[in-house]
Amino acid sequence: MDILPILSTLRRHKVTAFLVILEIALTCAIVCNAVFLISQRLERMQMFSGVAEHELIQIQAVSIGKQNDAAARAQEDLIRLRQIPGVTGAALVNQVPFTNSSWNTSVKLGPNQKQATLNATQYFGENLLQTFGTRLVAGRYFNADEYLDFEAVQRDQKLQAKVGVIVITQALGERLWPGQSALGKTIYLGETSVRVIGVVAGLIRPALFNGDASAQWSMAFPLRMNVSNANRYVLRAAPNDRDRVIAGAVAALRKADPHRVIIEKKTLDEIRSGFFQNDRAMAGLLVGVCIALLVVTALGIVGLGSFWVAQRRRQIGVRRALGATRRNILNYFQTENFLLATIGIALGMVLAYGINLFLMLHYELPRLPAVYFPIGAIVLWLIGQVAVLGPAMRAAAVPPVVATRSV
Amino acid sequence: MFAYYLELALRSLKRNRVLTALMVMALALGIGATITTLTVLRLLSGDPLPQKSAQLFYPQIDPNAKEGYIEGQTKPDQLMAYPDAMNLLQAHRGTHQAAMALTQAKVMPKQVNARPFFSDAVMTTADFFAMFDAPFQYGGGWTAADDDGRAQLVVIAGFLNDKLFAGANSVGRVIRINDHDLRIVGVLKPWAPQPRFYAQDLGGRSYGDGDAVFLPLQTARAMEMGPQDTECYAAVPDIRHLETAPCEWLGVWVELDSGAAVADYKTFLDGYVKQQVALGRFQRTETSLLDLMGWLRQEQVVPDDVRLQAGLAFGFLLICVVNTVGLLLAKCLRRSAEIGVRRALGATRREIFTQFMVEAGIVGLAGGVLGLLFAELGLLGIRHQPAEYASLAHLDTWMFMFTFVVALVASLVAGILPAWRACVLAPAPQLKAA
Numbered sequence: 001m002d003i004l005p006i007l008s009t010l011r012r013h014k015v016t017a018f019l020v021i022l023e024i025a026l027t028c029a030i031v032c033n034a035v036f037l038i039s040q041r042l043e044r045m046q047m048f049s050g051v052a053e054h055e056l057i058q059i060q061a062v063s064i065g066k067q068n069d070a071a072a073r074a075q076e077d078l079i080r081l082r083q084i085p086g087v088t089g090a091a092l093v094n095q096v097p098f099t100n101s102s103w104n105t106s107v108k109l110g111p112n113q114k115q116a117t118l119n120a121t122q123y124f125g126e127n128l129l130q131t132f133g134t135r136l137v138a139g140r141y142f143n144a145d146e147y148l149d150f151e152a153v154q155r156d157q158k159l160q161a162k163v164g165v166i167v168i169t170q171a172l173g174e175r176l177w178p179g180q181s182a183l184g185k186t187i188y189l190g191e192t193s194v195r196v197i198g199v200v201a202g203l204i205r206p207a208l209f210n211g212d213a214s215a216q217w218s219m220a221f222p223l224r225m226n227v228s229n230a231n232r233y234v235l236r237a238a239p240n241d242r243d244r245v246i247a248g249a250v251a252a253l254r255k256a257d258p259h260r261v262i263i264e265k266k267t268l269d270e271i272r273s274g275f276f277q278n279d280r281a282m283a284g285l286l287v288g289v290c291i292a293l294l295v296v297t298a299l300g301i302v303g304l305g306s307f308w309v310a311q312r313r314r315q316i317g318v319r320r321a322l323g324a325t326r327r328n329i330l331n332y333f334q335t336e337n338f339l340l341a342t343i344g345i346a347l348g349m350v351l352a353y354g355i356n357l358f359l360m361l362h363y364e365l366p367r368l369p370a371v372y373f374p375i376g377a378i379v380l381w382l383i384g385q386v387a388v389l390g391p392a393m394r395a396a397a398v399p400p401v402v403a404t405r406s407v
Numbered sequence: 408m409f410a411y412y413l414e415l416a417l418r419s420l421k422r423n424r425v426l427t428a429l430m431v432m433a434l435a436l437g438i439g440a441t442i443t444t445l446t447v448l449r450l451l452s453g454d455p456l457p458q459k460s461a462q463l464f465y466p467q468i469d470p471n472a473k474e475g476y477i478e479g480q481t482k483p484d485q486l487m488a489y490p491d492a493m494n495l496l497q498a499h500r501g502t503h504q505a506a507m508a509l510t511q512a513k514v515m516p517k518q519v520n521a522r523p524f525f526s527d528a529v530m531t532t533a534d535f536f537a538m539f540d541a542p543f544q545y546g547g548g549w550t551a552a553d554d555d556g557r558a559q560l561v562v563i564a565g566f567l568n569d570k571l572f573a574g575a576n577s578v579g580r581v582i583r584i585n586d587h588d589l590r591i592v593g594v595l596k597p598w599a600p601q602p603r604f605y606a607q608d609l610g611g612r613s614y615g616d617g618d619a620v621f622l623p624l625q626t627a628r629a630m631e632m633g634p635q636d637t638e639c640y641a642a643v644p645d646i647r648h649l650e651t652a653p654c655e656w657l658g659v660w661v662e663l664d665s666g667a668a669v670a671d672y673k674t675f676l677d678g679y680v681k682q683q684v685a686l687g688r689f690q691r692t693e694t695s696l697l698d699l700m701g702w703l704r705q706e707q708v709v710p711d712d713v714r715l716q717a718g719l720a721f722g723f724l725l726i727c728v729v730n731t732v733g734l735l736l737a738k739c740l741r742r743s744a745e746i747g748v749r750r751a752l753g754a755t756r757r758e759i760f761t762q763f764m765v766e767a768g769i770v771g772l773a774g775g776v777l778g779l780l781f782a783e784l785g786l787l788g789i790r791h792q793p794a795e796y797a798s799l800a801h802l803d804t805w806m807f808m809f810t811f812v813v814a815l816v817a818s819l820v821a822g823i824l825p826a827w828r829a830c831v832l833a834p835a836p837q838l839k840a841a
Binding site (some may be wrong): 015016019020022023026027029030034037062114115154190191259261263274277278281282285286289292293296297299300302303304306307308310311359362363 | 426429430432433436437440472474475513522523524525642643647711712715716719720722723725726727729730732733734736737738740741792793794824828
């Protein structure tokens, strides 16, 4: 294919050619970044929680009035909940993954360290880890005799020192002691110190206000909650039993105390889906914009292509009369479009990189992976070729006799 | 003359229906996307109290330890500890001043069989209502004496009054909150600043209905109502006695009516902090006194996603405009012969230019009308999104008019190049060719 005549024609239609290039470049830049943003959102929605998500239910129930026997009430509630057919575990806990409400504390590695190393979340509740279904990778869970009442610990400073042991996540251990086993290590929280006796594969924080990088910085303590300081009942049941278990649990909790307000009763799947709904909405919106952009660009190419063909009818007729085949004419317009698209894509890549740099600066986005460039190029080449096919076929259909008519 | 251009333009647009439809459609999509995102952006960066926001200030101080402090760079804390909040209030340096925290009130309806429910509540001090221009339907607020005396009284929102008392004047009646009987002294008219600026960082949502219950701070604390958000800056011996714990949980607002008052207050605030440093309570001297809008900016009430969407929409509009330039140019070059005839018959360049700009303008107006439709669709989509502000996303008169401004500007900008090319065309060769 001869490129030189195409180039010389384009040189005579600088403005129109430039507009096509500009449109392709802008589309390429925006679509590359938008697709990258979509992939980021989708990846975020896959975030590892470390718990048995499809089996968990959270019921939030708040008692009205002063609770004089809060600890007994909690134990009775849990016994009633465990009796519901299908329930394989129940716990009263201070916080639950994906609920956006969390208890956090700063963690130090030495008794005299002034500034905290990091901030991690605190999970409290008897049998919390077993009920959540976290996976133990080292050490052990808490023994029954290690649990203390949270209320007593809160009231009595001396008891705080007796908490003694914690279970942490692998990610937190790796962050605190890179390359070493966390087992047996000591961390300092406020005035007290605790020893790591167990490490779980993962346990996500309930809220990610501190950024996704610290999503797995969680600690579990052997503390027993009661109805005056916790209101989140977590139940575990087979996925198919969950709806029935929720109904049974609400009835059981109401029976135990009629003056209760049930604030929420949801499966963890529902809670998780709610947690990521902004990401889902944004990803959907970006997909819509990408499609609209590509369609507008394609239509623009069709429009300009048609105009171009109409304008060069005579020129095409002359070429046909001089012996050019239909295929030659078709190829001419396809090559022309390919050339314009290539320049546009090259410009678009630079622009895409620039936009990515700007986004990295202002929105804490990672660098655009190089793989997006060839994919973006192929998509735009394809769209250009598809869009120009119609006008090019019309050009190829121009009969040679046109050359003789209007001159 | 204009009518003639209009007729010419319409005729030319009709001649090439597909191309015209393409241009209008693309422009409308770009405009629709831009107006949708701008409406949300405007909603989120709006002024919650336009008549008062310039006089409302948010003092901030920093009771944290010296470690990690970089002079001139470390920002003071968002919330305030109880002793500091009380010291600032009792100094009475502003026209009004109030401290506040958010909490949940368990409301027990009097009706038999009615279930108790939770309502958003604010524990605050007497000046809250006057300072924030909260309008009363019945009754009024409480006094500083009520604050100190832990008076068992409450102000409720209109919607709670509708729910509990069917909208009747309930002043003087009793409402049971957290197992205490409180006397209603005031009922507010509908009042819900968007965003709920005073709730920033206090642990509440930013949009939606206003708060339902307003109680005197001391009264609420005596009833063991706790704040939604507590930030502690030192080891806490007893978290239940928040008043003495090294914890921040209050937001303080002051009303300052003049520039001089603001400068005076800043001096006072700096002086207060220096005094606390001298007393050994504080180590850091940084203070801040932002006005309401400045505070909202610092709090970044506009989510990143919304900014990103607006940027994306503008990029989209840009592409649509480039698209329109290309198509208009294509159309105009195709009409070289017609232009040549008009020029030969005496039309000036200016007239040709105007004619083509009118044509572009018509495309713009059509794009605007269709774009408005797309924007309404977009906003309908936004209202079905999960965000707190979703239900507030509506096109107002300003944005309605702005749509046409954007449409006209976009199309006229797109029209300049084609119209210029048309008017500089030399008539003679065109006539010959035709």
